[in-house]
Amino acid sequence: xxxxxxxxxxxxxxxxxxxxxxxxxxxxxxxxxxxxxxxxxxxxxxxxxxxxxxxxxxxxxxxxxxxxxxxxxxxxxxxxxxxxxxxxxxxxxxxxxxxxxxxxxxxxxxxxxxxxxxxxxxxxxxxxxxxxxxxxxxxxxxxxxxxxxxxxxxxxxxxxxxxxxxxxxxxxxxxxxxxxxxxxxxxxxxxxxxxxxxxxxxxxxxxxxxxxxxxxxxxxxxxxxxxxxxxxxxxxxxxxxxxxxxxxxxxxxxxxxxxxxxxxxxxxxxxxxxxxxxxxxxxxxxxxxxxxxxxxxxxxxxxxxxxxxxxxxxxxxxxxxxxxxxxxxxxxxxxxxxxxxxxxxxxxxxxxxxxxxxxxxxxxxxxxxxxxxxxxxxxxxxxxxxxxxxxxxxxxxxxxxxxxxxxxxxxxxxxxxxxxxxxxxx
Ligand code: AMP
Numbered sequence: 001x002x003x004x005x006x007x008x009x010x011x012x013x014x015x016x017x018x019x020x021x022x023x024x025x026x027x028x029x030x031x032x033x034x035x036x037x038x039x040x041x042x043x044x045x046x047x048x049x050x051x052x053x054x055x056x057x058x059x060x061x062x063x064x065x066x067x068x069x070x071x072x073x074x075x076x077x078x079x080x081x082x083x084x085x086x087x088x089x090x091x092x093x094x095x096x097x098x099x100x101x102x103x104x105x106x107x108x109x110x111x112x113x114x115x116x117x118x119x120x121x122x123x124x125x126x127x128x129x130x131x132x133x134x135x136x137x138x139x140x141x142x143x144x145x146x147x148x149x150x151x152x153x154x155x156x157x158x159x160x161x162x163x164x165x166x167x168x169x170x171x172x173x174x175x176x177x178x179x180x181x182x183x184x185x186x187x188x189x190x191x192x193x194x195x196x197x198x199x200x201x202x203x204x205x206x207x208x209x210x211x212x213x214x215x216x217x218x219x220x221x222x223x224x225x226x227x228x229x230x231x232x233x234x235x236x237x238x239x240x241x242x243x244x245x246x247x248x249x250x251x252x253x254x255x256x257x258x259x260x261x262x263x264x265x266x267x268x269x270x271x272x273x274x275x276x277x278x279x280x281x282x283x284x285x286x287x288x289x290x291x292x293x294x295x296x297x298x299x300x301x302x303x304x305x306x307x308x309x310x311x312x313x314x315x316x317x318x319x320x321x322x323x324x325x326x327x328x329x330x331x332x333x334x335x336x337x338x339x340x341x342x343x344x345x346x347x348x349x350x351x352x353x354x355x356x357x358x359x360x361x362x363x364x365x366x367x368x369x370x371x372x373x374x375x376x377x378x379x380x381x382x383x384x385x386x387x388x389x390x391x392x393x394x395x396x397x398x399x400x401x402x403x404x405x406x407x408x409x410x411x412x413x414x415x416x417x418x419x420x421x422x423x424x425x426x
Pocket of ligand 1: 025047049052053
């Protein structure tokens with residue numbers, strides 16, 4: 001199937017050709033005609049499937065068709081909600097790229113930056129707003145923005161918005177929208193909460209599922225390295241250095257852990273930068289820019305900070321810590337193997353994380369292949385006994401894996417061969 005067969009206008013086809021896309025991805029093939037026909041959509045599409053163009057192209061076409069007279073101050077006709085500022089920026093950039101032959105105007109609205117500049121931009125008017133829920137709600141409550149003219153609502157990465165606790169904000173935002181509108185919802189996973197959100201937001205939606213539910217892309221080679229906690233850093237430096245990897249996204253659990261690992265990698269002679277929520281917007285943009293342009297080879301990121309990163313052809317993702325929530329494994333490794341390219345996703349798993357690994361494999365309904373010889377003393381990743389029922393963490397209110405600490409085997413002994421020596425010679 002070609003883009004021409006999807007019913008897109010010449011200007012949009014031109015923008016697609018400018019991007020060098022040859023054929024529409026499966027989500028684009030299914031979503032574009034349905035959205036053009038004005039239907040609501042519920043798409044189970046993970047990141048990397050081309051979902052952004054899947055909703056942006058038909059959305060632009062529908063708005064463009066209705067732009068008959070020139071508005072001095074255009075009313076907002078499309079609202080795209082995203083979980084993070086990175087994703088908001090990335091989607092608004094996609095709107096700019098795909099809409100470059102049209103006259104529609106988009107603004108990105110997100111927290112962590114001055115609100116007054118956003119107020120100024122909103123006063124000028126725009127056709128499309130791409131926003132994170134919290135900051136958008138601030139503008140709504142301050143009456144800086146009028147959502148009563150919105151024709152199309154997009155909830156991008158809806159599962160992540162719910163994970164981040166945006167449900168109340170979403171409900172409030174939706175109450176300011178006109179009842180009659182087109183709704184497009186994209187989510188990598190289907191929880192009961194997602195289904196109930198879909199039931200309240202969507203009307204007679206066409207369901208699109210492009211990847212198997214809770215499955216990861218087939219073109220991503222996944223492997224688990226069983227390794228003791230104290231040797232993880234050494235193994236990481238060794239893998240990156242000995243393979244001469246130039247672009248590696250490394251996931252860690254905490255902001256502090258990201259900063260620490262960044263320093264340690266730099267000490268090992270590896271160019272690295274950390275990306276997490278405590279960094280200023282400027283520092284985050286800079287770290288991402290350095291990573292994209294190859295000034296640093298390794299980006300050490302927390303889950304939330306990495307959400308929405310769009311780095312073309314990212315070849316390697318490494319889970320330095322396994323995620324707290326099993327679904328995040330799918331989000332994380334979806335950073336590689338994008339748009340049909342091959343990718344590699346490695347997980348360095350210590351015995352203390354055996355439960356997290358078991359949870360991930362239960363979700364995936366398959367075992368992730370283990371590396372037989374890691375070069376270190378083997379450790380067992382078998383789960384010894386059933387976990388205690390998870391209770392919410394006192395500080396975060398979220399269920400976590402604290403109770404699983406004693407699981408797995410006893411700590412590993414010294415490495416079988418000394419990789420520290422070999423990494424020093426690099
Ligand atoms: P997304 O799933 O929207 O985050 O898109 C993933 C990546 O695929 C982005 O880098 C897009 O530029 C790219 N992409 C989107 N559509 C296509 C296509 N039809 N052919 C090739 N690459 C594409």
